Amino acid sequence: xxxxxxxxxxxxxxxxxxxxxxxxxxxxxxxxxxxxxxxxxxxxxxxxxxxxxxxxxxxxxxxxxxxxxxxxxxxxxxxxxxxxxxxxxxxxxxxxxxxxxxxxxxxxxxxxxxxxxxxxxxxxxxxxxxxxxxxxxxxxxxxxxxxxxxxxxxxxxxxxxxxxxxxxxxxxxxxxxxxxxxxxxxxxxxxxxxxxxxxxxxxxxxxxxxxxxxxxxxxxxxxxxxxxxxxxxxxxxxxxxxxxxxxxxxxxxxxxxxxxxxxxxxxxxxxxxxxxxxxxxxxxxxxxxxxxxxxxxxxxxxxxxxxxxxxxxxxxxxxxxxxxxxxxxxxxxxxxxxxxxxxxxxxxxxxxxxxxxxxxxxxxxxxxxxxxxxxxxxxxxxxxxxxxxxxxxxxxxxxxxxxxxxxxxxxxxxxxxxxxxxxxxxxxxxxxxxxxxxxxxxxxxxxxxxxxxxxxxxxxxxxxxxxxxxxxxxxxxxxxxxxxxxxxxxxxxxxxxxxxxxxxxxxxxxxxxxxxxxxxxxxxxxxxxxxxxxxxxxxxxxxxxxxxxxx
Amino acid sequence: xxxxxxxxxxxxxxxxxxxxxxxxxxxxxxxxxxxxxxxxxxxxxxxxxxxxxxxxxxxxxxxxxxxxxxxxxxxxxxxxxxxxxxxxxxxxxxxxxxxxxxxxxxxxxxxxxxxxxxxxxxxxxxxxxxxxxxxxxxxxxxxxxxxxx
Numbered sequence: 001x002x003x004x005x006x007x008x009x010x011x012x013x014x015x016x017x018x019x020x021x022x023x024x025x026x027x028x029x030x031x032x033x034x035x036x037x038x039x040x041x042x043x044x045x046x047x048x049x050x051x052x053x054x055x056x057x058x059x060x061x062x063x064x065x066x067x068x069x070x071x072x073x074x075x076x077x078x079x080x081x082x083x084x085x086x087x088x089x090x091x092x093x094x095x096x097x098x099x100x101x102x103x104x105x106x107x108x109x110x111x112x113x114x115x116x117x118x119x120x121x122x123x124x125x126x127x128x129x130x131x132x133x134x135x136x137x138x139x140x141x142x143x144x145x146x147x148x149x150x151x152x153x154x155x156x157x158x159x160x161x162x163x164x165x166x167x168x169x170x171x172x173x174x175x176x177x178x179x180x181x182x183x184x185x186x187x188x189x190x191x192x193x194x195x196x197x198x199x200x201x202x203x204x205x206x207x208x209x210x211x212x213x214x215x216x217x218x219x220x221x222x223x224x225x226x227x228x229x230x231x232x233x234x235x236x237x238x239x240x241x242x243x244x245x246x247x248x249x250x251x252x253x254x255x256x257x258x259x260x261x262x263x264x265x266x267x268x269x270x271x272x273x274x275x276x277x278x279x280x281x282x283x284x285x286x287x288x289x290x291x292x293x294x295x296x297x298x299x300x301x302x303x304x305x306x307x308x309x310x311x312x313x314x315x316x317x318x319x320x321x322x323x324x325x326x327x328x329x330x331x332x333x334x335x336x337x338x339x340x341x342x343x344x345x346x347x348x349x350x351x352x353x354x355x356x357x358x359x360x361x362x363x364x365x366x367x368x369x370x371x372x373x374x375x376x377x378x379x380x381x382x383x384x385x386x387x388x389x390x391x392x393x394x395x396x397x398x399x400x401x402x403x404x405x406x407x408x409x410x411x412x413x414x415x416x417x418x419x420x421x422x423x424x425x426x427x428x429x430x431x432x433x434x435x436x437x438x439x440x441x442x443x444x445x446x447x448x449x450x451x452x453x454x455x456x457x458x459x460x461x462x463x464x465x466x467x468x469x470x471x472x473x474x475x476x477x478x479x480x481x482x483x484x485x486x487x488x489x490x491x492x493x494x495x496x497x498x499x500x501x502x503x504x505x506x507x508x509x510x511x512x513x514x515x516x517x518x519x520x521x522x523x524x525x526x527x528x529x530x531x532x533x534x535x536x537x538x539x540x541x542x543x544x545x546x547x548x549x550x551x
Numbered sequence: 552x553x554x555x556x557x558x559x560x561x562x563x564x565x566x567x568x569x570x571x572x573x574x575x576x577x578x579x580x581x582x583x584x585x586x587x588x589x590x591x592x593x594x595x596x597x598x599x600x601x602x603x604x605x606x607x608x609x610x611x612x613x614x615x616x617x618x619x620x621x622x623x624x625x626x627x628x629x630x631x632x633x634x635x636x637x638x639x640x641x642x643x644x645x646x647x648x649x650x651x652x653x654x655x656x657x658x659x660x661x662x663x664x665x666x667x668x669x670x671x672x673x674x675x676x677x678x679x680x681x682x683x684x685x686x687x688x689x690x691x692x693x694x695x696x697x698x699x700x
Contacts, residue, residue, distance in 0.1 A: 039658075155664075
């Protein structure tokens with residue numbers, strides 16, 4: 001993985017000093033609240049319901065074991081012994097004291113981590129595919145480009161005060177696992193007719209209050225022009241993006257109001273003027289790719305006998321392998337999902353003990369690296385098949401082996417009313433209610449691939465509008481109600497979910513989900529047809545009739 | 552007001568003149584409206600400055616740039632980042648070599664960015680610490696992007 005140069009380290013150290021000074025001046029009353037707010041947000045500090053929250057950047061989701069151990073020690077020393085993995089592959093601490101945040105940042109900087117631009121109206125952390133570099137369906141590893149983009153975005157002097165936040169995702173695989181259709185800019189590594197690899201560029205996607213699927217602004221961009229094209233889009237957005245209404249300020253609204261053709265024309269005009277100045281040379285790309293070169297994989301030609309044996313004789317292990325591991329490009333290896341969705345734990349939360357143990361497991365089995373996924377799980381990407389059984393036993397003992405990846409209880413869930421000052425309604429307790437309803441693992445497996453996403457407000461941090469079942473908390477005169485959408489997807493077949501009908505009360509939400517799942521089982525053409533396909537085939541009506549008749 | 556230029560607290564003759572006020576003898580900064588309306592007389596002025604609001608379309612004024620020895624970018628509220636692009640383009644694309652001044656509601660903590668996009672002088676209000684404003688310009692020694700200062 002990428003190792004900081006002296007320059008990278010100097011920059012984040014100086015950022016710690018700068019934020020320490022800003023915070024001290026605020027505590028001394030020398031900076032007004034609204035101004036310090038902008039400054040702290042650009043360093044990932046929110047002021048939440050109970051205390052400030054610190055959001056740490058997980059660059060394209062990739063973490064070293066040393067970094068994970070640091071997260072564990074910070075959770076112990078500054079928080080309540082846990083942290084939370086977010087849908088943008090970032091890490092949140094929910095209980096720090098404001099005056100100690102500069103010390104946390106200093107600790108993070110010691111392991112090449114920071115919280116720069118994890119919030120605020122600026123260029124945010126670039127996200128990617130959690131299987132980058134190991135996926136079988138990958139054209140090229142997207143992470144070198146993510147790192148190039150990361151460096152370009154950090155403290156960009158021209159684009160630090162944008163109309164609104166700006167998010168970029170990069171995917172290098174046939175299957176989109178990075179939700180690139182729902183980012184301000186989505187980049188896909190693709191091959192053109194000449195066999196050259198470059199980027200398809202999407203613009204104007206986003207979730208939140210107004211979910212929009214990104215559109216192709218340029219079908220093929222040569223790699224060397226990556227930064228100049230991004231800069232052209234950002235410059236057009238900085239000048240022409242709306243600043244009169246924060247709910248109309250994302251680039252998706254500019255694209256909607258001006259039209260894609262007009263935005264493209266402006267971008268291409270701007271780009272023509274700068275494309276030669278910001279060109280990435282082949283050597284700099286090659287050097288960055290070396291940073292993400294394959295680890296020293298063993299040459300495995302035969303399937304390990306003990307692995308085959310365990311698969312045949314231990315059904316719990318077999319089930320876990322089936323649901324929580326993924327094919328690997330190297331024979332004899334698999335990528336392992338570490339489920340942060342145990343039934344009795346808030347989705348995405350991880351304790352200090354679990355973090356420390358995971359760091360050890362990564363060192364023992366997976367070249368010392370761990371990835372965070374946008375569905376709030378973790379991945380140990382390079383596990384020998386021969387090691388899977390031992391790893392499974394250890395993960396199981398840590399409650400990190402719930403075999404539910406991509407299933408009904410692998411819910412994406414925002415912190416909701418429990419932590420978030422923006423929330424209208426609880427989300428963790430809704431996830432808990434659904435978990436209680438779905439208490440049979442066999443039933444969960446029978447339901448197959450199912451993405452349930454739960455957000456506590458319209459900001460949509462949990463991507464409810466692209467959940468197969470999306471649940472959105474709304475406030476009705478101080479009471480928590482929930483809107484349900486069906487049929488959303490953030491993958492290649494990007495779709496925004498359709499409203500089921502009127503919102504349901506808190507006590508009815510778990511039973512409503514139960515009813516939806518019963519309708520699916522009843523309606524599916526066979527046991528292999530996934531929920532999303534059934535919904536697309538039969539439409540919303542049968543679901544609607546049952547839910548509103550029953551509740 | 553306090554003026555920072557070349558990392559020092561300084562003073563100069565430049566002053567913004569309201570549209571309905573008479574011009575000073577020299578060193579006037581005028582609005583774009585006034586420039587458009589009184590162009591023929593203003594053109595005879597020595598040392599003319601132009602104030603640009605953040606909603607200006609910078610390309611519209613480029614042909615007139617040679618008439619000005621100072622451009623003042625006025626930031627209405629610190630969250631409005633358009634002046635950052637305006638300054639960068641004036642400096643690097645349109646090769647404006649005169650003083651680019653920033654005025655309005657910007658923060659001390661934005662000065663380092665403003666400096667790197669080509670702003671060469673800063674109008675602070677009296678509450679701001681000039682010493683601090685100068686110090687923050689050196690908050691960073693490492694950068695990923697080029698500077699057009």
